[in-house]
Amino acid sequence: MAEQAANMIELKNIVVKFGDFEALHNINVDVKQGEFFTFLGPSGCGKTTTLRTITGFIEPVSGTVNVNGKDITHVPIEKRNIGIVFQSYALFPTMTVYDNIAFGLKIQKLKKDEIDRKVRDIARKVDLTDEQLQKAVSQLSGGQQQRVAIARALVTGPAIICMDEPLSNLDAKLRVQLRNELKKMQRDFGITTIYVTHDQEEALTLSDRIAVFNKGYIEQIGTPNEVYNHSKTEFVCNFIGDINRIEPELCKKLNLDENQNHFMRLERIRVNREAQEGEAVLPGEIESREYYGLYIKYYIRVCGQIIKVIERNDGINIYDPGQQVSVGIHTRNLMSYPKQ
Amino acid sequence: MSTLNKKPETRLNASLIWKVFGIAFFVYLFFGFMLLPCLNTLTSIFTVKDPTTGAIDPWAVIRFFFAGNMPKFVLNSLKLAVCLVITVNIVGISIVLLTEYFDIKGAKILRLGYMTTLIYSGVALVTGYLFLYDSDGIMTTWLSSIFPGMDKNWFTGFNSVLFTMTFACTSNHALFFRNAIRAIDYNTVEAARNMGASPFKVLLKVVFPTLIPTLFSLTVMTFITGLCAMSAPTLLGYDSINPEIVRLAGSSIADESFPQARAALLSIILAMFTILLLTVLSAYERKGHYLSVSKTKAKLVKQKINNPVANVLAHIYAYVLFVIYMTPVVMIVLFAFQNYPSLRSKTLSMDNWTLINFFGSQDFEFMTNRGKYRTRPGAISGLFANADTVGGIRLSFALSALAAALASVIVVVAVNYIFKNKGKKRSVVLEYSLLFPWLLPTILICYSYRTYFNSTDVWYVFGQNLYMRENVRFLIVMAYTVVKLPFALRMIKAAFYAIDEELEDAARNLGASPLVTFLRVKLPIVLPSVLAVFALNFNALFTEYDMSATFQSSYGKSYAMVIQNMCHDEGRDGYNVNASGRRCASTVFIMIISGLILYLVYGVGARDLGERLERREKRRQFWRKITGRAGKESQKTAA
Numbered sequence: 001m002a003e004q005a006a007n008m009i010e011l012k013n014i015v016v017k018f019g020d021f022e023a024l025h026n027i028n029v030d031v032k033q034g035e036f037f038t039f040l041g042p043s044g045c046g047k048t049t050t051l052r053t054i055t056g057f058i059e060p061v062s063g064t065v066n067v068n069g070k071d072i073t074h075v076p077i078e079k080r081n082i083g084i085v086f087q088s089y090a091l092f093p094t095m096t097v098y099d100n101i102a103f104g105l106k107i108q109k110l111k112k113d114e115i116d117r118k119v120r121d122i123a124r125k126v127d128l129t130d131e132q133l134q135k136a137v138s139q140l141s142g143g144q145q146q147r148v149a150i151a152r153a154l155v156t157g158p159a160i161i162c163m164d165e166p167l168s169n170l171d172a173k174l175r176v177q178l179r180n181e182l183k184k185m186q187r188d189f190g191i192t193t194i195y196v197t198h199d200q201e202e203a204l205t206l207s208d209r210i211a212v213f214n215k216g217y218i219e220q221i222g223t224p225n226e227v228y229n230h231s232k233t234e235f236v237c238n239f240i241g242d243i244n245r246i247e248p249e250l251c252k253k254l255n256l257d258e259n260q261n262h263f264m265r266l267e268r269i270r271v272n273r274e275a276q277e278g279e280a281v282l283p284g285e286i287e288s289r290e291y292y293g294l295y296i297k298y299y300i301r302v303c304g305q306i307i308k309v310i311e312r313n314d315g316i317n318i319y320d321p322g323q324q325v326s327v328g329i330h331t332r333n334l335m336s337y338p339k340q
Numbered sequence: 341m342s343t344l345n346k347k348p349e350t351r352l353n354a355s356l357i358w359k360v361f362g363i364a365f366f367v368y369l370f371f372g373f374m375l376l377p378c379l380n381t382l383t384s385i386f387t388v389k390d391p392t393t394g395a396i397d398p399w400a401v402i403r404f405f406f407a408g409n410m411p412k413f414v415l416n417s418l419k420l421a422v423c424l425v426i427t428v429n430i431v432g433i434s435i436v437l438l439t440e441y442f443d444i445k446g447a448k449i450l451r452l453g454y455m456t457t458l459i460y461s462g463v464a465l466v467t468g469y470l471f472l473y474d475s476d477g478i479m480t481t482w483l484s485s486i487f488p489g490m491d492k493n494w495f496t497g498f499n500s501v502l503f504t505m506t507f508a509c510t511s512n513h514a515l516f517f518r519n520a521i522r523a524i525d526y527n528t529v530e531a532a533r534n535m536g537a538s539p540f541k542v543l544l545k546v547v548f549p550t551l552i553p554t555l556f557s558l559t560v561m562t563f564i565t566g567l568c569a570m571s572a573p574t575l576l577g578y579d580s581i582n583p584e585i586v587r588l589a590g591s592s593i594a595d596e597s598f599p600q601a602r603a604a605l606l607s608i609i610l611a612m613f614t615i616l617l618l619t620v621l622s623a624y625e626r627k628g629h630y631l632s633v634s635k636t637k638a639k640l641v642k643q644k645i646n647n648p649v650a651n652v653l654a655h656i657y658a659y660v661l662f663v664i665y666m667t668p669v670v671m672i673v674l675f676a677f678q679n680y681p682s683l684r685s686k687t688l689s690m691d692n693w694t695l696i697n698f699f700g701s702q703d704f705e706f707m708t709n710r711g712k713y714r715t716r717p718g719a720i721s722g723l724f725a726n727a728d729t730v731g732g733i734r735l736s737f738a739l740s741a742l743a744a745a746l747a748s749v750i751v752v753v754a755v756n757y758i759f760k761n762k763g764k765k766r767s768v769v770l771e772y773s774l775l776f777p778w779l780l781p782t783i784l785i786c787y788s789y790r791t792y793f794n795s796t797d798v799w800y801v802f803g804q805n806l807y808m809r810e811n812v813r814f815l816i817v818m819a820y821t822v823v824k825l826p827f828a829l830r831m832i833k834a835a836f837y838a839i840d841e842e843l844e845d846a847a848r849n850l851g852a853s854p855l856v857t858f859l860r861v862k863l864p865i866v867l868p869s870v871l872a873v874f875a876l877n878f879n880a881l882f883t884e885y886d887m888s889a890t891f892q893s894s895y896g897k898s899y900a901m902v903i904q905n906m907c908h909d910e911g912r913d914g915y916n917v918n919a920s921g922r923r924c925a926s927t928v929f930i931m932i933i934s935g936l937i938l939y940l941v942y943g944v945g946a947r948d949l950g951e952r953l954e955r956r957e958k959r960r961q962f963w964r965k966i967t968g969r970a971g972k973e974s975q976k977t978a979a
Contacts, residue, residue, distance in 0.1 A: 057845060078851040090842035094864035094949055103860075104850035136950035156850065 008033040008192050009054065009160065014063035016049055023049045025216045027063070031194060031209075036186055038195045040203040040227075041213030042239065047196045050213070051162050054194065056080050067159065078107075083153030085163040089145050091137040097123075097148050098133040104156040122155045126185065142170045143178055150185065162194045167202060179205060200240045204228060212236045229265075234337040237263050244269070246334070247305040254280055254329060260336040266310040270328035271298065272317065284327040286319045302327050355854075362753070369750070370773040372800050373818050377788035378611075378780060381604045384791065388601045401601045410602065414609055417580040420501060420573075421566030427506040428562045429555070431661065432513025438658040440521045441543070443642040445655065453662040456669050457511045459934035463571045463885040463900045464927045468668040469504045470495070470575065471675070471924065478671055478686045501569070501578045507664060508572070509565055512558055520554040521547075526638035539643050553624070560621045567613055568781050571885040575904065581606050582783050586889050589787055600791060607784040615779050669931075676924035680704075680720060683920045697921035698929075701725045723925040732902030733929075736888075739813060739898070740881035743820030748874045750774075750821070751828040752866070755836050756858060771829070778826035786819050786890035812896040819887050824877045831876075835869030836862075872941040879937045883930055899926075 009031040016024040024046050031037045039047035052058040054065055056077035065073045072080055091100050098119060105115040123133055126147040137145060146166060153161055166182075167175045183206050186193050197203050203210050204224040211221045212235075220232040231237035246254070246262040256262050275281045284302040291313075298309045298319060307327065311317070319325055386398040405411065435454040439447045460468065472479045473495035484490050494500075524547060532542045570582040588596075588603035645651040674688055682692035696702060704719035723729050754770055761767040777785060792798065793806035793815055806815045839862055847857040863870075888898040903926055906919040947955070 055849060057848075077848045078853075082849070084846065084849045086842040086846060088840055088842050090840060090846035092843060092847075092861055092864075094861075094867075096949070096953070103847070103852075107851040107856065134953070136948065136953050138948055138950040139953070152846075152850070 006033055007031065008035075008068060009194070010064075010066040011050070011054070012064045012066065014050070014053055014065070015061045016046075016053060016058055017061045023216055024053070024060070027216075027218060029211055029218065029221065031192060034190050034192055036183070036193045036195065036206060036208045038197060038203040038207040038210045039213060040197060040200060040210050040239075042198055045213040046216040047198075047211075047213045048164055049216075051164055051194060051196050054160075055082050055084055055162055081156075081158050081160075083156065083158035083161040085146075085149045085153050085161065085166045087165045087168055089149040089166070091145060091148055091152070093137060095137070096133070097128065097135055097137060097140065100137060100148055101133075101152045101155050103152065108156065118155055119151075122151045125188070126151045126154075143174055143181075146170075146178055146182075150182075154189065154191070158191070160192045160194065162196075164196045165198070167197075167199075175202070182206065204240070212239065214239075231335055234261060234263075234340075237335050237337070242266050242308060244307050247303075250282075250303045250305050250307075253282065253303050254331060256331070256334070257336065260338055263335045263337075264329065264333055266297070266308050268330070268333035269307060269309045271300070271309055271311055271319070272325050273328055275328060276330065278332065279328045279330040282327050282329065284325050286321050286323045286325060288321050289319065300325060300327055362757070366754070366770060366773065368800070369822075370776070373789075373822055374773070374776050374785075377792035378784060380792045381784065381788040382608055384604045385601050385608065388598045401598060401605050404597060404602065405605060410606070413579055413581050413584045413606065416498075416578065417567050417569070417582075417610075420498070420505075420569060420578070420580060421563045423502050424505055424509065424566035424569075425559050425562050427502060428509045428513070429559060431506055432510040432517060432558065433555075434657065435510060435661060436513055436517045436521055437543075438654065438661075440518055441547070441640070441643060442654060443644045444658050446659075447642075450658055450662050453666045454510070455514050456665055457508055458514065458938060459931045460669055460927065461508055461511060462883050463575070463903050464883055464930045465508045465668070466504055466571050466575045467903055467906070467923055468672050468927055469500075471920070472668050472671060473500070476686070479667075481686050496577045498578055500576045501572045501580075504572050504576065505566065505569060509562055512561060517551070517554055517558060520551050522640060524550060524640050526640045529640070529643075530638070539646070542643075556624055557621060560617050564614055564617055564781075568610060568783065568886075570783070570889065571900075574885075574889065581610055582886065585610075585783050585787055589790055589890065603787055604791070607781065607787050610781040611779070611784050614781050618779060672924045672927045673931075676921065676928045678921070680921060683924075696720060696722050697925035698722045699724055721922070723922050723929060726922060728897075728905070729899075729902050729922060729926070732897055732899040735813070735897065736882050736884075736899035739816050739820060740878045740884070743817045743824065743881055744874045744877035746817070746821045747824040747828045747877055748832070748870050751825060751832045751873070752863070752870055755829065755832050756862070758833070759836050774829045775826050777822050782823050782886050783890065785823060786887045789815050789819050790890055807891075807893075810895050812891055812893055816887065816891050816896055816898070819891070820881050820884070823887070824881070828873045828877065831873045832866065832869060835866040839865050868945045872945050875937045875941045875945075879934050882933065902926075 007030040009029070011027050011029040014024055014027040015022065027046075027050055029037075029050070039050055041047045049058060053060055056072070056075065060073065063073075064071050067080070067082075092103065095103070101119045101122060102115050105118055110118075119133070120130070123130075128144070128147055128151065132140065132144060137148060140148065149166065150161075163182075167178055170178065179202060195203075195206060204227075207224055209221060209223055210227050212219045212227055214235050220227055220236045222230070222232075227236055228240050231240060237243060243263045243265060246256065246264060248258065251258060251262060270279075271284075282302050284300040284307070287299040287301050287306060289299070290297040294313060295310050296313050296318060298311060300307050300309055309327070385401050387396055388398075388400045389395065390397045390400065435450075438444050439451040439454065444450065457465065471477055474480060475492040475495075477495070480492055480495065484492055528546055528550075529542055532546045533539075537545065568582055569580055570586075572578070573580040574583045574586075585603045585606050588599040588606070591599035645654055675683055676697050677693055677695065678688060679692045679694040679696060682689055699722045701718045701721035704716045705713055706716070708714055723733075751774065754774055758767040758771050790807055793801065794808075796803045796805050798804075798806075804811060806812065843861055843865070844857055847861045848854075852860065883900050883903070884898070885900040885904075888896075888900045889904075892898075892901050903923060906923040906926070
C-alpha cells in the first residue's frame with residue numbers, strides 16, 4: 001500500500017541530548033503517506049524520544065523534522081497538526097467522554113453545533129455510543145478508553161497520528177483484540193501512523209514497516225518479513241522473536257564459518273522428518289517440552305547444545321522427554337553475522 | 341521532558357510580566373510577613389534598655405529569665421508536653437487497636453465516639469469539659485452530692501489540662517495511626533501465627549515495628565502540641581508558655597520589667613524547641629518507612645482476644661474510654677436545648693425543652709437583694725440573636741474564609757510553578773519559603789505581628805499601624821494565611837503529584853496554551869484537594885483560639901474569644917444568664933459546621949466524575965419515578 005506513496009515524514013540527522021547524555025544519534029527515517037510505521041526496541045532505546053521529537057515535545061540539538069516537505073522542527077506542538085494517543089491515554093478525568101473528544105475543537109473555538117457534529121461523527125466511527133459519550137472516562141473499560149483516546153486524537157483532523165505504546169496497560173487478551181481493531185481503524189481512516197512499542201509481536205502484526213532501535217541508533221528499517229527473516233544485525237535477530245544461537249561444536253558439525261555468529265529461528269528446525277536436499281540431519285534427545293496448544297516447544301539436546309524447536313501440534317507426533325529424535329537443520333535458514 | 345519550542349514574542353512578554361509580578365509577590369510575602377517580623381522579635385530580646393541608665397543591655401532579658409520565675413513556664417510546658425506524649429499515645433493507640441485490630445463488640449459505635457474530636461476540638465472542647473467538670477459542672481454537682489466534702493474546684497491546673505488535652509489530641513491517632521494499622525499486610529500476621537506466635541507476640545513483634553515511623557511522627561506532633569498548648573491552660577488555669585506570652589504581650593513597662601522582650605524570649609524558646617523537634621522528625625522520616633514487599637496485600641482481619649479475662653477487660657476499657665469521649669458531647673447537645681432554669685440546676689427535663697439558646701430572645705426576671713422583682717429585657721438571647729455572638733461568628737467566618745481562600749490560591753499558584761520548574765533552585769527556594777512558618781510556633785508569628793506592625797514605621801505597609809482599629813482584621817487574615825501555608829502546600833503538592841504528566845502533553849498537543857491547560861485540565865483535577873484544604877483550613881480557623889487571643893481587641897473579637905467570654909460571663913446573674921446555654925448551642929453549631937465540612941471534604945469531595953454522574957442518574961431516575969407517578973395520578977384524577 002505504502003510502497004508507491006511519497007515520503008510524508010522525514011527525520012534527517014536527528015540528534016537529541018539530555019544534558020550530556022546523547023539519547024538519539026543521527027536518526028534518519030522516512031515515513032510514507034498512509035503508512036503504519038512502528039518504532040520498535042527495548043526500554044531506553046530512543047523510540048519514544050524520536051516520537052516526541054516528531055510531535056514537538058522535544059527539540060533536537062541538530063537535524064530536521066519535515067512533514068510534507070515542510071520543516072516543522074521549531075513549530076510549536078499545538079501547530080503541528082499531529083494527533084497523539086498516549087501510553088496512559090491521558091484522558092482528562094474531570095471531563096466526560098464527550099468533553100474529552102471535544103476539547104481540541106473547543107480550543108479551536110469552533111461553533112457548538114459543529115463541535116457536536118464532529119464529536120458524534122468520530123464517536124460513531126470508533127464505535128462509541130451516545131450513551132458512552134455522556135459517561136466519565138473512569139466508567140469505561142480499557143478498550144473503550146483506547147477508542148476515546150483515538151477519537152480525541154483524530155477529531156481535529158490531524159495529518160499524522162502518533163501512538164506511544166497504547167496497548168501496554170492492557171491484559172493479553174484485550175491487547176490482541178484491540179490490536180486488530182487498531183489496524184482496521186488505521187486502514188479505514190487511511191491516516192499516516194507512527195506507533196511505538198517494545199512488543200515485537202505487536203510490531204510484526206500491525207506494521208507496514210518497522211524501525212528497530214537500539215541505544216539511540218536505528219539498527220534496521222524494513223517490512224516485518226525483512227526484519228524477522230533477514231535481520232540486518234545480530235541485535236535485530238536476537239530482539240525479534242525467539243532464536244537459537246549455534247554453538248561452536250554444532251558449527252563444526254554443520255561446517256559453518258567459525259568467524260561468524262550463526263542463528264536459526266525455532267520454526268526452521270524440523271524434527272523426525274525426511275531429510276531435504278542440503279539439510280543436515282543430526283541425532284538428538286528431547287530434554288523437555290512446553291505445551292502451548294497450537295504448537296509445542298521442545299528443548300532438544302543436539303551435539304551437547306540445547307536447541308529450541310517449535311512443532312505444530314497435530315495431536316499425533318508428540319515427543320516425550322528422553323525420546324530420541326532426528327533434527328533437521330538447513331544452512332540456508334541460518335542468519336550469520338561477523339563476530340565482534 | 342523539555343518543551344523548548346520558540347514562542348511568539350507577545351506571549352513571552354505576558355509571561356514575563358506574570359513572572360515578575362509573582363516573584364515580587366512571594367518576596368513581599370516572605371520578607372514582609374514571615375522573616376522581618378520574626379527577626380524583629382529576635383532582635384527585641386537583645387535591644388532592651390536599662391531603665392536606670394537608658395543604655396542598651398543585650399543580656400538583661402536573659403539575666404531576668406534565670407533570675408525570675410520565667411523558667412517555670414518553660415518547665416511547666418515541657419512537663420505538659422512529656423506527660424501528654426505518654427497519655428495521648430496510650431489513649432490514641434488504644435482507641436485504634438480497640439476499633440481496628442482487636443475484635444471488640446460494637447466497634448463501629450466506639451469508633452464514632454472516639455472520632456468526635458474531629459468535629460469537636462479546641463476551645464469548644466475545653467469549654468465542653470468545663471461544662472461537665474467545672475465547680476458547678478454537671479459531674480462535679482453529681483459527685484459532690486455523693487461526696488459532700490469534695491473540693492468543687494478540683495478540675496483546675498495541670499491534671500485537668502492533661503486530662504482534657506489527652507482526649508482532645510487523639511484526632512491524629514484516629515486518622516493516621518488508623519490508616520497505618522489498616523495498611524498492614526495481613527499475610528505477615530498470618531505468617532507469624534503460622535510459626536506459632538501468640539496474638540500479643542504478633543502485635544509486639546510484627547505489627548508494632550511497622551507502625552513505629554507513624555508513631556514517631558505522632559509523638560513529635562503531640563509533643564509540639566503540648567509545648568504550644570493555649571486554650572486548655574488558659575481556660576483551666578495552668579502556667580505554661582503560650583498564655584504567659586499573651587499576658588506579657590498585653591502588659592506594659594509600668595506593670596513589670598520589659599514584658600514585650602520577655603514575651604519575645606519565650607516565643608523564641610518555643611521556636612527553638614519546635615525547630616529541634618521538626619529537624620529530628622524530618623531526619624527520621626528521611627530514613628524511610630517500612631514498606632510491605634507483598635505483591636498481593638491481604639486485608640487485616642480483626643484479632644479475637646482468646647483469653648476471656650483479657651477480653652472482658654478490653655471491652656470494659658473500650659467502653660470507659662467511649663463514655664469519657666461521649667459524655668461531654670452528649671451533655672452539651674442535650675443541654676443546648678434546655679432552658680435557663682434547667683441549665684442552672686444541671687437537670688434535664690423534657691418540659692424545659694427550648695430553642696432559645698439558638699434563636700430569639702426573652703426577658704429575664706430576677707429578685708434583687710432588697711427582695712424586689714426586676715426584669716432585664718432581652719437578657720436571655722439565643723446564639724443567633726445575641727449581637728456579641730453573631731458579631732464573633734460573622735467576623736470569624738469572614739476572616740477564616742478569606743484566609744483559607746488566600747492560602748489555597750497562593751499555594752496552588754506556587755505549586756504549579758514548583759512542578760513546572762522541578763529540580764531548579766528557584767522552585768526549591770519557593771517551596772522552602774512557604775514551609776518556613778511550619779518551623780515557627782503560631783504564637784511567635786502572632787506575637788511578632790502584634791509588636792512589629794503596631795507601629796507606623798513599617799514602610800512596606802505604607803506606614804499604617806496594622807494593630808490599630810479595623811486594621812487588626814487585615815493582620816489576623818495575614819497571620820491566618822501565613823500559618824496555614826505549610827499545611828496547604830503539603831496537601832496540594834500531594835494532589836499535583838497525582839496529575840499524569842501526559843495529561844498536560846495531551847492538552848498542549850490539542851492546542852491548549854499553558855494557561856488554558858492549567859485552568860481546564862490541571863486545576864479541575866486538583867480542585868477537590870484544593871477545596872478540601874480550603875475547608876479544613878476554614879474549619880480550623882473558624883474556632884481558632886491562639887491567634888484570636890493574641891490579636892484580641894474590640895475590632896478583632898473572633899468567635900473563639902466570644903466563647904471564652906461566655907465562660908467568664910456564666911454565673912453573672914441578671915446580665916448574661918444564658919451564657920451557658922448559648923455556649924452549648926455554640927458547640928452544637930461548631931459540631932454541625934465541622935461535621936458538614938468533613939462530609940463535604942471526605943464524602944462529596946472524594947467522589948470522582950464517574951460516581952457523581954452515577955448519582956445524578958440515580959437522582960434523575962428517582963425524580964422521573966416520582967413525577968411519573970404523580971403524572972399518572974393526576975391523569976387518573978382528571979379522568
